[in-house]
Amino acid sequence: MTAWQRRRTALSHDWLKNRYLPALGSWANVLDGRIQDSALEASFETEILAQWETRRIEALALVSTFPNEMSPRTLVEYQSSFVADVDLRPLLTEVVHELWMFRNRISKLIWIAKARIRAADEAYSRIQTKLKDRVSVDNLSAWNDIRPDFDAFARHCRRLGRILTRFQDDVTIV
């Protein structure tokens, strides 16, 4: 398992899908009145929702570093047996990389993932603005105004989880 894969597992599997999304789903049911959870009510805004602020940076870094860390170019660079001719190696390295990028539509994948992070960012910002501006003393009723932005944020997070799964698992030759 490469370092990039380990970082993806930690972000996508361990945090986003197993911890963050269930918490958002649980919060949606609190807002709908389907569950009562005093512990979640006490911690959601500050301890759970706010995790996005640090994790978004990890997500952006993860997506951005994908071409460098998972490109088959690394196979050519680090395994001299692939190309005996030293002069040809840089050229072939780039060809392999470009072919891989093109065939797997890596640029598009990265563009979509970044767009999803950006969309989640925007929804998150709207939530934070409304939370700061709220006048109601009752936390839950204040969330009535925030609900559409929260639903959008949760949706973008789910979609981010799905697109992160589509990044390939192994460093493979083109």
Add this chain to the structure above:
Amino acid sequence: MSVRPLPRLLVIDDLLGRIHTDRPNRERANLCGQYLLEDVTGDQKENAPTMIVKAPVAQACFCRGQRPACAVVGDRVENALEDALNMVRRGWSARPSGDPPWALVLLDLCFYTGSVTVASNRETLGMPEGRPDDDLPDRYFGITVLEEIRRQFPGLPVVLFSSRRREDVVDQFSKLGAEDFLPREVEQAPHLLSTLLQRHALLSDETGAITGRSIPLLVALRDARRLAPSRQSVLIAGERGSGKESLAQYIHRHRFAKGKRPFVAANSSVFTPELFASELFGIEARVATGVERRGGLIRSAEGGDLFLDEIRHMPPQVQVSILRVLEDGKVQPVGSTAPQPVNVSFIFATNSNLDALSVSGGFSPDLLDRIRSGGSVSLPPLRDRIDDLPLLVDRFLRSAEKEYGAVGRDVSPQAMQRLGAYHWPGNIRELRTAIYHAVRSYPGVERLAPIHLQLADVETQSPVSFGRPSSAARPIEGQSSGDSGIGLPSASTDDMASGTQLAGSLRNLQDAYAAAAARLVRAALIATNRVTPDNPEGRLQIHPAIKLLLADPALSASKAADVIKKFLSLSPKVTAELLSKDPILREAMEKARKLRPGKTKRSSDRN
């Protein structure tokens, strides 16, 4: 009115199943909040979650599948297959009598093992740092658990529940018979879970119309729910009195859950060919003097379901007419020249082997294909769902008391034992009759004892204990399959090494074969032993029994006698033993010999 029990899920997951010493498992609480689950694991008593789920979709029991379940920094966490399987067993084969089995298992794929370090504990409390193999799709521990569940608990529905890629395990999970794959990043989780439960889970009838929580019954109900959405014809197969019409109504309720539609039931055996067309297709006015217009059964079920029971008894002309309706979707009332389109779904039922009948010419093969174009459901006989007996007895006691006066009756353990040991050829209808008879006949008795139950003595089998899997194949009275010498021998490798022992094993095998054949004959004799106008005393009848056994309605009485003699003479030793101990077989053999007094050709004669 009884409250509908919630389906019980077992969730096997390293993250959700773990426990902490000083606080609730927050990830588990969030999952319960997301899916509206009521956590009934009972492993967090001192740190009970603060959550209240107002209308839970299901109850959930969580299992880590690893040791220790509660890990702290410095501990090593290892997968524990037996722990997971023991948890499965507690809600399946080893559950207390009357408890519902697991409705569904949600099974994680990737289980992290290794040491719990300061860093891994900081990231997720109590979780180890993981080993490289944990993450490899072909080494997922969840797949190992799934393999063992399939091997040890074959009927248990399992849905993989993972944040991993479905594509990584798609071959394995379909090969191993997982029902579905539920990703973690889902929208409308409670709705999705409800859909999964309806499709795959073992659920009791939410209306209470069908009583029981035994696995064979719940499997039949699940099969029925799976067929319901299609409006194609469905075939229900089940013995007499096993509740085929109730199952048809169950299909109807699930087919038209959103609105009331007609459900019309009719018994095919009551139709004569002459009356059939007008009863089923209707009749136009003025066809003959004094005849009034009638819509017919099919049109009265317009928009809904028509249930036709006992289709085996449909006369051949009627089979042709029904086939035409199924193919064209049109009916032609008597006296009408124009066929009229109908929007009706058909549910058929039978207690016969229609496949065998269609081969022997007793039933139209084309019609058989048509009537099960939407699938078929097998309804288990009562003897295969004997765990349901206490619930059924209680239900019939209460309903009988409504009719004959309530004294709050119950059934003594001895009486329940006797009911459990009975073979129930008439199934639930026969049980209802027995209970109603006892209540009616003994109005002053609060606790029904064996003496109050009117059951045929000859059919009482060896006692059964409730809560254990039951089987249709029971030893003949007074014999145990293991010790009597006529059960299958336990042949070890060493046995086979010796020629003498091999010959002995073959003889044992022949004895076992003879005993099995005798049991089949006995089962057929019991199944056909009923009171009819032709047989008012309910005497044993060998002819219908062998016709049933061989699925050959054209078999003559003398041939049937020959078959009895042949089947009961396969092994002299076993035959002598069986006939001395079993009055049913003895009577059958006597009747066969009376009908065909010729010498029986024994298997030993040929050797």
